[in-house]
Amino acid sequence: MKIGQVSKKTDLPVQTIRYYETQNLIKSAGRTEGNFRVYDSKVIDQLEFIKHCRHLDLSLSDIKRINELRDNPNAVCEEVNELINDQVKMVKIKMKELRHLKTQLEALTDSCSNNQKVGDCGIIKSLQECDC
Amino acid sequence: MKIGQVSKKTDLPVQTIRYYETQNLIKSAGRTEGNFRVYDSKVIDQLEFIKHCRHLDLSLSDIKRINELRDNPNAVCEEVNELINDQVKMVKIKMKELRHLKTQLEALTDSCSNNQKVGDCGIIKSLQECDC
């Protein structure tokens, strides 16, 4: 199987698959005479795994670490658990930030009374004042 | 006033101030004989304005646009309002994504029953299955 076919099956851009190779997340089975990458079907599962992890916003280095642990089934599960918990923490922090952001932005839009002229715009006035 | 003093007053790294200059968000009033940037006090307000906007996660190009409109007080307010509304929309989308993420990640941690061994780890098993 060549890279284009892998791309179609996984719905990942060809470039991305090559990029994952440079990051040592996957390996091709070898090359053709013409230097084209050849893959066996195993890579589809690997890429789907990566996709799933990326969907959870795990970093490529986290994914790499999880892969290393997967290859070593006697390893202790704790590290994977910590990794996911850290991710949950990060997501919670980001959500909190966004909630704050939303509040501030909505206050801004409320301060625009459609005055038409920028010189009278409540938004710009508000941006000039500091409420941090 | 030299850049170090501006940095202290605004609590922005010197590098960042220079970076904002390369992006045409601010200008120095000129240079000393020794080629050091010189600023007048106006720049403090400008940087505080930028800080405030960045705090709202507005992009530097958005900030630049707002500045252009500010310099032209007869411009129509609508564009600023749209810009902020778009930002609110983006924030809402991101929040939605994060809520989804959080749900999935928390389901994952629940599936780790502290089995100790990676080979039995519910998290890794779950990551292998696709529930998209």
Added chain:
DNA sequence: TTTAATATCTATAGCCACTATAGAGTCAAG
């Protein structure tokens, strides 16, 4: 006055996870 410390300068590279481009080579169908 010398010297040492501090501040500033430019230019460049790194971060992350891709994405896009250029230019060259490979391969299959008509």
Added chain:
DNA sequence: CTTGACTCTATAGTGGCTATAGATATTAAA
């Protein structure tokens, strides 16, 4: 035998900084 689709490598760009190296400038202490 040519056309077009595919693949290859290498490189640059994205955003908003941050960090570094190496040079120059200024200030304070000895």
